[in-house]
Amino acid sequence: MHQLKIDLEGIDEVLDTTGVELDLALPDGLDLRRYDRAAVCDIGATAALMALASPNSTTHGGRADLANLLRRLPPGGRAVLLLGWNAEDLPGHWLLDLILELSCRITQVAGVECDAVHGIETALVVARVPPSADLAPANLHAVAEFGIARLKQQVAELNSRLSHVRQDLVGARSETRRIRSSGAYRAGRALGAWTRAPVRGAATATRELARIWRGRRSRPVGREVPRGSGSVTVPIALPSSGAAADRPPLITITAPARLLVPRYLAADGLAGYEPSALACFLAATDVAGPGAVYDVGANVGIYAALAGAMTDRPVVAFEPYPLLVDVARRLAEDNGLGYTTETLALGARAGTATLYLSDRSDSSNSLHAGFRTSSHQLEVPVDTLDSYVRRTGAVPAVIKVDTETSEPSVLAGAAETIMRHRPWVLCEVLAGRVEPELERVLAPLGYRWFHITDEAPYRESVRIVGDRSYQDLMWLFAPETPTGAFWDALGRWREALAACTPERAHLLRTRLT
Template sequence: MPLVVTLPRNATALDQAGPYPRALNFMSRKQTAVQRQLRRSGLAGYEPLTQATLMAVAHRAPEGSAVYDVGAHIGVYAALIDAVYGRRLSVHAFEPAPQTSGICAAIRDINGLGFEIVRSAVSDTPGSAELYLSLKAESSNSLNAAHRRHTESVTVPVTTLDDFTEERVALRPHLIKIDVETLEGQVLAGSLRTVQQHRPWIVLEILPSSDHESLARSLKAVTELGYGLYPIQAESPWIGRHPENYRTHVSSHGRDWLLAPEPLTYDFHRTMRTWLRAILECDERTNLELPGGSSFPAGWNAPYSLPTVPRKRSLKALVRGQRRPVPAT
């Protein structure tokens, strides 16, 4: 049964980036854990604070910048950013698992999106590695054999963000999202040249079970380059944390952090909150679930657009409009 998920309507984004689709077809309501979550709660129940942070950073990106979604799974974040900002930015989704990367490609293609899918894991050393397929859910697949119980693994290629960026000399990464199930420190370690040269914003999942020895080293290296380290939360302004004591603020509930290359401003928080309000409007009641074989209703993904506002006339024009012709005598 197809699942259509409504996208958040943000007038500021429409004004900056132009019209974008009002919904995306995620194809199935139960094939993966992520699709099941979207069916139950829409985008409002799928890490809304992280979504809003990513969209706020993407909104600020210079035209022609790149976005890296590392650990993209079926590509929810890549699809959302590409749907709204794809005319201005290039989006690259890294997903090594054959099944989920295949679903990601199908979702991209059926919605006519243009983001690139890189079927590779990301770490600190290029080559190949075993990806362990979790018994809990495919969203918990990891290069870390100890992360979840598993019955099988698959050999996948591995790249680093430094290598990927240097091979694509035209890329200027502005935003990197990292969700790799406990090995975030290794991904950061393999991106330090990119961080130093391009100074991207980084949204990073940190789990209680992460490899904190590696992660602490990488966070220290990034903060020494002038980055701030902020837990993502609903309240603002966010409070920066020091890499030496970040673990005291890690929990299973608030898992995502922002590594910011510059101080956070009121404008950033306002943009993030605007996106958050729009995302929270997109709950399960706004989903469209179609019985198999049914036709999609007309206009299901018609683009949002700004309402037409009458152009303001200058005072001089208003005065001219009030003048009456002098009657002939």
């Protein structure tokens, strides 16, 4: 039985004129009684008529039948109209003309489940009132407001479903990269090429098989990080370009086995973990003026670790989730990187906020309710970037922001610092979620906007539009037009990062131990 969600304050009885069995439950306290249309009897002040109207006038009431019923309403009397039309279909409909003609005001509009009997889709509550000039626009507004609210709900549901599909797509692409980098896949391709071209492919296949064998010999068993309990240690080969002389060629990260970023790094290394964004980030540290590097939304601290290993700049990581903070701090300590990790979220104003822990991935925790399904939440401290700079004196020259849809708030809280010190900003943009807000925050700051892709030089954009394929999520907001020095640095870092494979990491680890 379907609940009819209407409010009939002051009514204790509903007179059913439909003549059919209705699978509808009335609100508590209301009695339902059959009403004999042929009988001529008064409708009391505490009773309301219930009538049925739909496109199928042979079984449901048509215009004339409904008009006769509504004329029986006394002044102030009410009727519940069960309709076979959507609310969106009612503007311009004869039903609204009839309601106006009989001086009735629409007081409520409610939806009825589409699988309810007799094709009922909408319920209207109308009241008999004195004629007035504002009756027509009031009735139209009531119907339109309900239709808009229902459409917004449908759009929100579609966006939620789309978010889950996109998250699954990101995971599928990562799994595809892992498979393509596996020895079995590479061996299969080499043997396939050999089969298709026995003479020309023999030498190529032999070299590729030898590389695969050497790589597997230097790799510990179980390279892929398990998703179960316990901790794992993953070696990460560092890019050689620009590394300080006293820095090792690799670092290691020790983390709970269930965390997503360490699993990606175990499968793909830095060569497959956001390589375009990492190259842009490191190029920005090369050309930016004096100052610190801020990693906002640091997760386990990979961007902070790279800045600590590849530059001499002070580095600060901001991460509100204590579990990830512990991993980021151990990453710095184990590898002598010296960056600071603050257990702090950044936003538009200081205070506290609820951090919604994603049920799907630790990389999707967000301050925004509903971004991902969340069974667990915690209260976290929030500060503005401007306040942090004033308090600590650590002025950023490069800022990376990846906070799962709260990026506009982070940059709004950094507006003073950005205007005064002109840092280079790398920012995640999730399609359909933050673009208008980002544009409003950035428009007064005089920055240039570039979508970070694997094609360089990037094209300057006048609009911020997220990548709906979820392949390239990061944008560069530059305080000036990038010069040749930036593009040269970008090219060097891209080439250096391409060599940071898991095979190289395990080979380096074997040599160092």
